[in-house]
Structures are given as C-alpha cells and as structure tokens.
Amino acid sequence: MSVPIVEAKETGRIEAFSDGVFAIAVTLLVLELKVPQLAEEAGNGELWSALLSRWPSYAAYLVSFMTILIVWVNHHRLFTIIQRSDSRFLFINGLLLLVVTTIPFPTALLAEFFEKPSASAACAIYTGMFVLLALAFNAFWRYAYRNHLLARTVTAEQIVAISRSLLFGPLTYFVAFALAFVNVYASFGLCILLAFYWAISGFEPATKRAREG
Amino acid sequence: MSVPIVEAKETGRIEAFSDGVFAIAVTLLVLELKVPQLAEEAGNGELWSALLSRWPSYAAYLVSFMTILIVWVNHHRLFTIIQRSDSRFLFINGLLLLVVTTIPFPTALLAEFFEKPSASAACAIYTGMFVLLALAFNAFWRYAYRNHLLARTVTAEQIVAISRSLLFGPLTYFVAFALAFVNVYASFGLCILLAFYWAISGFEPATKRAREG
C-alpha cells in the first residue's frame, strides 16, 4: 500500500499538514480542563475552592500550550531554510507530530496525579514526553541538514549555531525528568521556567543574529 | 530549543495557523452540549423538558460561538493592514490564541452552574475570560501598530479610530464581569447583547468609512 511515486520536492503540503496537527493538538488540550462535580446546593465558595484546588490542571495546560506553541514557532522557522523534502523526511516529521499529538495525554496524567502519592510517576511521564519531543525535534533538524534539504545560502556556522541551540532542549528536559524522581515541584517548576524562558528568549529579535551573522 | 533564525516576515503562515485554531475552538464548543441521561422508559415529554431545562447550555454555546466568530472576523480584518511580522508578534498572537482555545472551559462552567447557587462564580469566570480576550486583542493590535507592522497606506487617523473602537471591548466586558457579582442574568444578558451588537454592527458595510475616510 505504498505508492511508488516521488512526492513533490517542495515543502508546502508538509507545512500545511503539520500546521493543522499543531493547531489541533494545542486546541484539544482544553478538553482536559474538567468541570468540577459539585453537590446541587454548593455555593460560590465551593465552586471557587474546587476550581482553585485544580491549579495543577491549569498549570499543566499552560505549560503544554506554550511548549507546543514554541515547537510550532521553531518548526515554522526551520522551514524558512528547509527548502526540499524527501520520503524519509516526511516520516521523521511524522514522528515529531506523533509526539506533539500525544502531549494532551501526559498533560491529563500530570493534572490528575500531581497532588497525589503517585505524582512522581505522572511527572516522570510528563517530562519524559518533553525529552522525546526535544529528541524528535533534534532528529528532524539533523536529518534536514545532513541530507541537503537546506537552502544553499545557509552557512556551516549557522548550522552549528542551530544544532548547538537545539541540544539545550533534550539536556534540560532530561534534568526535569531526573528531578521527577526526587521532587515533583522542582521537576514541574523547571518545565514552567523553560516554557517561559523559551517564550521570551525564543521570541527575541536577538535571534536574528545567527542568520545575519 | 529556540531556533536562532529570523522567521519569514510575511504573515501567511500566522494567518493559516490562527485560522486553524479559531476553526477548531469554535467547533469543539459542541462537545459541551451533553445528551441528557434519562430513564429507559422516559417519553417525549421528559426529553423535551430535559433539553429545555438546559437552555443556559445552548445560550452559552451561541454566545461563545458568536464571540469567537467576531474575534476571527476582526483578526482577519486586521491582517488586511498588518503586513509584516516579527518574533514577539508571533508570541502575542499565541497569547491571543491561548485565550481563544480556553473559551470552551468557562462556557462549560457557565452551562453547568448558571441555575445553581454558584452561578455568580461561574459567570465571573465566563465574563472574566472575555475581559482577557478583549485585552489580548488590544495588545495584539497595539503591538502591530507600535512596531511598524502595518501597511504604509494606513493613516494615523485610521489607527486612532481602530484603537478607540477596540477599547470598547475590555470596558463593556469589565462591566459584565462586575455585574456577575450582582446579578448573573444582567451579566450574561450583557454578553448576549454584545455578541448581537457586534455581530450586526461589526458586519455592517458602514464600517467601511474608517478606511475610506
């Protein structure tokens, strides 16, 4: 059932399909925010406290949203210099999308178990998924530059700069993963910090330098 | 994990990604309309009355749908004059999308608790989300015009007219938010009125004047 044709070399439909998957994954996260089940006669106080007690749910929602958004922005950026595609690249991009679409599940696990005795397991799965995400993103980039899918104007220095920058992801998420077995607040706190740090630094105009350099 | 590349300056992929998120958020709202749980032998009368008793659910569905649609139309319109993008703009647009994708949750809260003793808290959260939505939309527009992302043909008068028009949003939703603590019918009623008012006025050909002026 595999069609023996070379697909078009251009990247338009991969980008469109990937954008769709990113947009849906980020939007499905909201389905994990559950309406509290309260007694009929429960008043405003009970609703507020039921909602507040679910703060891990909102925190996990925000971190997962920001993380997917950051990956989308970086995916988008890399496609400004990736100008060709081939069969295996479609497959590697598919693996990256697989990790992205799976994120709502560990997000729901973390939200459910963060304040329970099984927090450590839930947190290990959550941060472990981010390790996988960062590794898949690195594999995606490595395949692109090793197989000559980049625009000719990209220099070796730029490739090195991007590769070095991307290594930071798996390393820091691995630290968060290891922390999950020690202290879940430190582990999840690191995920929050990373989401904020990349949201702010990753969106910095300063990132221009690598290209302009 | 932040890729040191300038993304393309054009706005095509931001619009496509945003359109995807708007389309999904507006469609996911339907998942909050729940099939009533009735006894096996319940007849037509019971089903009709079970459905009718859930009118806050349908009203909240309609208001949220219309509100997201109105924001989409306005987002769409602003992109006819926003012609450049930069890194922080992607981030601010992402925050706007975060509020949009979250709307199904307060919609479900309002539907569940509108006729219960905790209506006030649910209504405060629902209207509070609309305050955030309006503020995010203002921030989005402010960033665009302050950072020279607009087409050169846009005049200072037009910018002032749009800015003034957009201020109306946070102000009126803040009134609805304050009303939530006094009378939930007044608060939610104001949201309904605003959705209708913007649906009708916002879609008026008369809105041409600002540009043609």
Add this chain to the structure above:
Amino acid sequence: MSVPIVEAKETGRIEAFSDGVFAIAVTLLVLELKVPQLAEEAGNGELWSALLSRWPSYAAYLVSFMTILIVWVNHHRLFTIIQRSDSRFLFINGLLLLVVTTIPFPTALLAEFFEKPSASAACAIYTGMFVLLALAFNAFWRYAYRNHLLARTVTAEQIVAISRSLLFGPLTYFVAFALAFVNVYASFGLCILLAFYWAISGFEPATKRAREG
C-alpha cells in the same frame, strides 16, 4: 470590539476557514460512537450484539457525515461562482457554519433515543437541524446573488436553476421533520434516502448542464 476596516473582497480566507470548520465538524462525529460498557467476562457474542444493538448510532453517524460532506461540496461549488465578499456575507456564512458545527449534538441525541419512547422528540430535533441547515444554505446563496457577489459570467437562468434546486432541501427536510411526529422510521428513513440521493445525483456529471446550458 469591531474593527472598522473593510476586509479584503476576495473569498480565499472565508473558504479556508469554512473548510476547516467542515473538516472538524465531520471528524468530531466519531466521538459520538461510544465503546460499549460490558462485564469483564463478556465474550465475542456479547460484544457483537452490543455493537449491533447500536445500529442507530452508526446510521446517524453515516447520515450526518454524508450530509455535511454534501453541504461542503455544494459550498465549494458555489464559491466557484461567488467571487466577492462583504461584511454581512461573512456573518451569514458564519450562521451556516454554526448549524454545521452543531450537527454532532442532534446526531448524538438521535443515536441515544432512537429506540426509546422519546424517539419522536429526538428525531424532530435531528430533522429540524437539517431544516435549519437547508434554510441557512438558501440564505447564504440568496445573499450572494442579490448582493452582486457572483462572477459576471453567471446568467439569470443559472441563478434561477440553482435557486430552484436549493429549495428542494428545506421542503424535503420539512417533510422529514413532520414525519418525526408520526413515524420515526419514516422520518429518519427519508433522511437516509436524501443523503444517498444527493450523494449520487449531486455528484453526477450531469449537473454540468446548468452551467454549460
């Protein structure tokens, strides 16, 4: 919060946004197909019969899928001759999309209650939604031709032919709606017939004649 700008006159983004909504609405239908809850020790026979007993669920899924697909195809076709847009047209298209996104809810109602004493109410809501859908589609088309949004090459005869063809929808669905109060099998059977009839006839090359005429 309504931006005082004329949106672009072209129809590209309306089509893209509408396509997104159609694609999501049609895909969300599957979430109404529920996994049966069986006892742990239930065997193959029990699973087959539990699944077979839910045939109204599959029939409703198929009819709703085909109906949304047919509306999408026709929407798509009309946009080959609709070449301009204006503010109110965005709004009317939004109302059409509102009916489309709501369809999973009456589909779930019909699936749940079709073989119960409240079948008549569920069937009236299901067919009533199709009446609304057909009316919204007629309104959409009427607005387009009355407000000069069509290509100049479209003749008056073609407009009359399309208008006449579209009237068939509300009329036949109204019959199905009326039948819901008499016999739900006749009512739902008519919906099945219509879906098949339009699927086959609507996809006929013979439909070319109206344009070629």
Add this chain to the structure above:
Amino acid sequence: MSVPIVEAKETGRIEAFSDGVFAIAVTLLVLELKVPQLAEEAGNGELWSALLSRWPSYAAYLVSFMTILIVWVNHHRLFTIIQRSDSRFLFINGLLLLVVTTIPFPTALLAEFFEKPSASAACAIYTGMFVLLALAFNAFWRYAYRNHLLARTVTAEQIVAISRSLLFGPLTYFVAFALAFVNVYASFGLCILLAFYWAISGFEPATKRAREG
C-alpha cells in the same frame, strides 16, 4: 440541495480539505488514551502498573497513527500525478475520508477489549476497518486513472506499478482480519508489522524508481 454547477477542475481544495480531515483524525486518536481511575492513596507503583496494563491502548494508538499517516503520505503522493477532478471523484474521496475519520472508534474498541474474552470480535472490527480503508484507497486510485484525471506524463507502466503495489493492502489486511478469528496476537501483530513495513519501505527513496523508470 445539490448545486448544479461544475466545480473547479483543479484539485487544490480537495487536497486542503482532505489534509484537514487527516490531521484531525490523527490528532483525535489521543482522546482514546484515558487517565486511569485510581484510589486517592494509590502510589507510584500502582500508577505505573495501571499504565503498563494498558499497553494495548498505546499499541493501538501507535498503529492507527502510523496507518493514517501512511495513507496521508500516499494520498499526498497520488495528488502529484492526479491533476483533474470531477463530481464523482469528490464523492469517492469523501468515502475514503469517511473510513479515515471512523478509525478512532475501532481503535478504542481494540484498546478496551484486546485482553478480554471478546478480543476476537474487537480485533475483527479493527482489522476489518483497515480492509475497508485499503479498498477505499484502491477505489480512489482506480477512479482517478480510469477517468483520465492523471497528468499526461504518467505512463501505462507506472499505472500498472502503482495498481499492483496498492493491491497488497487489501490482501494483507484481509489476512489480518481472518487471523482475528484464530489468534488476536497474530492478527494485531500483523497490523503492527505492516505499519512498520510501510513506514520504512514506503518512505524509501527507492520508491522513486517507478516514476523515473
């Protein structure tokens, strides 16, 4: 309600709509991964074992994801040589999308019942859906080449090569379907093997030959 107009002959909007449906179907699969219900005091050990005991759920998720991704890639590839469209082709493509959007349901069935006495029925439905998927894909391709929708540069040899390659799908899935009644591990194992085989072979640069030949 069928609009008597010839739709545009080009395939752009069919591809965009299909891409949307594929992207959503693949992303909705995650909703079938359920958070385990554990006692409040359950520890890490209980969470790990509850998650591990659900391995059929993850395996079914992965196989369905890969299978939809492979169909998307092949759909994408065929559209590099399909350059025209007609009314019935829209319909046949719609039937293919119907099978694709339905996949989350048998996936959930398999996940729920794979280790229970009704595994055989669940597995027959899961593999039966893949038989339908492969048949729909063959029908899609047959319609395209028999009705002159292909680019003129496509040779008869290429058509034969593609047709032969596509026949492999229904045959192997039919074997998996038959095995479901004998041994569910063999049946589901074959689905896993096929997903891996097509993922690897289907993404092989060697597939170029058919076109270059």
